[in-house]
Amino acid sequence: METKDWFTKPCVMGIDEAGRGPVLGPMVYACACCPLSTSLQLVSRSFADSKTLTEAKREQLFEEIQADEQMASATDSLSAATISAQMLRRHKISLNALASDSTHRLIDAALAAKMNLHEIYIDTVGDAERYETRLGHRYPTIKFTVRPKADALFPIVSAASIVAKVTRDHLLRDFEVQESVDVSRQFGSGYPADPDTKTWLDQHIDPVFGYPGIVRFSWQTCESLLNQRGVPITWECPEDEGQQTLQQWGRSSSSSSQLASSSYQAAPKRHSFFRARKLARPICSF
Structure with missing residues (x-):
């Protein structure tokens, strides 16, 4: 100022x-x-x-x-x-x-x-x-x-x-889309209840990457659409969580659920010293 x-x-x-x-x-x-x-x-x-x-x-x-x-x-x-x-x-x-x-x-x-x-x-x-x-x-x-x-x-x-x-x-x-995709500017008011916004979200979803950077992925509207139309993705839980399943992002998949319940073995719980300080093992790629 x-x-x-x-x-x-x-x-x-x-x-x-x-x-x-x-x-x-x-x-x-x-x-x-x-x-x-x-x-x-x-x-x-x-x-x-x-x-x-x-x-x-x-x-x-x-x-x-x-x-x-x-x-x-x-x-x-x-x-x-x-x-x-x-x-x-x-x-x-x-x-x-x-x-x-x-x-x-x-x-x-x-x-x-x-x-x-x-x-x-x-x-x-x-x-x-x-x-x-x-x-x-x-x-x-x-x-x-x-x-x-x-x-x-x-x-x-x-x-x-x-x-x-x-x-x-x-x-x-003036928003410039960083992703290499064609994006319509006819997105209405941007509010989830706006029919034009709903249409824009429906037409611009990518099953892998979701949406361009102009969209708030954290909104329930986006989460619901990605769960319905996104490619199933499985993530291994951090080993210090001690959980028995894979965390998933994307639409539900019976095969993914079976994989989560049958093939994943939780790692032994780490010492409380490391968990309390949120210390993780570094993974280096050379």
């Missing part, structure tokens, strides 16, 4: 996200900031929950926010690949935890730019009261207000909502 002259004055920040629920594309967190002394003027600027605005109106307000010398904004984007990797790792990180980390990064960036933050308004993540308390402990000099539908209650959060939504729309529009 680029430092501005008014950062030394008492400032207010609003934080909101776009793209929490879709199965496609990034989740974008954004903040909007201004001096406390001018915050009441935002009421007259038609800022509102971005979901209630037309695309043209969002774009117009976004440009106004970027051009306003008495406002500042920043974004923190989590790609679909990042979300999937964190939510599918062995020790899973929840979407709420990822959202909280994004919020911290936005606040930390403003503080690093020497912004004199006095108040921050945030659209709720999980339990509003508990989240507000946690933030207050982390940043004791700042007054936090965490509320459901904050983007409809506080104009500074509405401004952040617009920045987040327009930024996500631009990222989706």
Whole structure:
């Protein structure tokens, strides 16, 4: 975030996200900031929950926010690949935890730019009261207000909502597929219930590799489709798990199930010293 002259004055920040629920594309967190002394003027600027605005109106307000010398904004984007990797790792990180980390990064960036933050308004993540308390402990000099539908209650959060939504729309529009496949851009809203999104997912599934990187593999929608149409894959359990079957990914297969129950012998359980420290034997290939 680029430092501005008014950062030394008492400032207010609003934080909101776009793209929490879709199965496609990034989740974008954004903040909007201004001096406390001018915050009441935002009421007259038609800022509102971005979901209630037309695309043209969002774009117009976004440009106004970027051009306003008495406002500042920043974004923190989590790609679909990042979300999937964190939510599918062995020790899973929840979407709420990822959202909280994004919020911290936005606040930390403003503080690093020497912004004199006095108040921050945030659209709720999980339990509003508990989240507000946690933030207050982390940043004791700042007054936090965490509320459901904050983007409809506080104009500074509405401004952040617009920045987040327009930024996500631009990222989706400009997304470059890294995989060597032809991908249609007619994927609808990206929400699992959208018929266009359902059709896109149905047409772009690969039985081995699943989907291009724009898709969140961690969503139940993808998991169900991959279980139905993916090639059966068997994985040996880590030897320190002591399990008697092979873990499987892909659609169910009677032959794979028989293989899992008949041919796999669990390795002897390792000493508790190694299990407690999650130490594994290195496997080297030369």
